[in-house]
Amino acid sequence: MSDEPEGERREKRPDLSAPGRVKGLSSVSNPIIKDIRALGAKKGRDETGLFIAEGLKLVLDAIDTGWDMKTLVVAKSQLHNPLLEKAAARAVALGADLVEASEKVLGAITRRDNPQSAIGVFKQRTVSLDRLDFGKDGVVVALDRVRDPGNLGTILRTIDAVGAKGVILIGDCVDPFSLETVRATMGSIFAVPIARASEGQFLGWRTKFRGLVAGTHMAGTVDYRTPDYAGRPLILLMGNEQSGLSEPLAKACEQLLRIPQAGKADSLNLAIATGVMLFEARRKALAL
Numbered sequence: 001m002s003d004e005p006e007g008e009r010r011e012k013r014p015d016l017s018a019p020g021r022v023k024g025l026s027s028v029s030n031p032i033i034k035d036i037r038a039l040g041a042k043k044g045r046d047e048t049g050l051f052i053a054e055g056l057k058l059v060l061d062a063i064d065t066g067w068d069m070k071t072l073v074v075a076k077s078q079l080h081n082p083l084l085e086k087a088a089a090r091a092v093a094l095g096a097d098l099v100e101a102s103e104k105v106l107g108a109i110t111r112r113d114n115p116q117s118a119i120g121v122f123k124q125r126t127v128s129l130d131r132l133d134f135g136k137d138g139v140v141v142a143l144d145r146v147r148d149p150g151n152l153g154t155i156l157r158t159i160d161a162v163g164a165k166g167v168i169l170i171g172d173c174v175d176p177f178s179l180e181t182v183r184a185t186m187g188s189i190f191a192v193p194i195a196r197a198s199e200g201q202f203l204g205w206r207t208k209f210r211g212l213v214a215g216t217h218m219a220g221t222v223d224y225r226t227p228d229y230a231g232r233p234l235i236l237l238m239g240n241e242q243s244g245l246s247e248p249l250a251k252a253c254e255q256l257l258r259i260p261q262a263g264k265a266d267s268l269n270l271a272i273a274t275g276v277m278l279f280e281a282r283r284k285a286l287a288l
């Protein structure tokens, strides 16, 4: 008899012959694969409320943290990998569809030559502004019309790394659930609460916020190292890549901060500026 707990034992070996659970697919024109491929486009994601995340570790982490997985696509040729088998077992145990596919199909879904061995299809998750939990002294980043998926993904990853509490996407932002953004988050898409708001909604909600609202601005007059960020909640407003913070948002800030620069560069990249700010704001909370 095995020493393993009941749940572990139950999940370990998937019934790969269970009807409706496993499909050996090698054609990119198969309707199931077509539906999953459609999630590569915003229209497909908006219509279904689903998104794709690639990578075995990432899929396992997402399952561990309670994300709702609808389908798991695995590389048939890799099913000897015990971790992949574990992911497959967990998918089946959770009631997700398990699809065995050729590498060509996995590559077509993620538009990659060297696809990962596992692709999860998950239900998107966002929170309302009122559900953001700042705690006593949490930091939330508010992004004004962020347009670049790589920037947004990198910012989500950095928010996760510094232990900040979430992100607010203000106005017309790039989709946080696009393939490129999710890829750039390196798994942090599953760790960072995401709220969306129009500029008007944000400004209305901001009036009730008890904490510091600080924006970064090329015309800021306060050195970003000056404020004492510790001990109170912080909303850190960051501007659009091209045009910076809108005027109404800049006006809503108690302080406009500037990161000093030397040299000829006009400004820092948005994700870099956000990283610099976050490490300063969380300096006291982060210690080795």
Ligand code: SAM
Pocket: 216, 217, 218, 220, 237, 238, 239, 240, 241, 242, 243, 244, 245, 257, 258, 259, 260, 261, 267, 268, 269, 270, 273
């Ligand atoms: N041309 C834009 C402007 O004038 O605001 C540049 C925008 S910059 C690429 C994107 C955002 O990063 C800015 O709106 C600001 O929030 C932040 N940022 C970049 N460099 C900064 C700096 N040196 N000081 C303060 N914020 C900065």
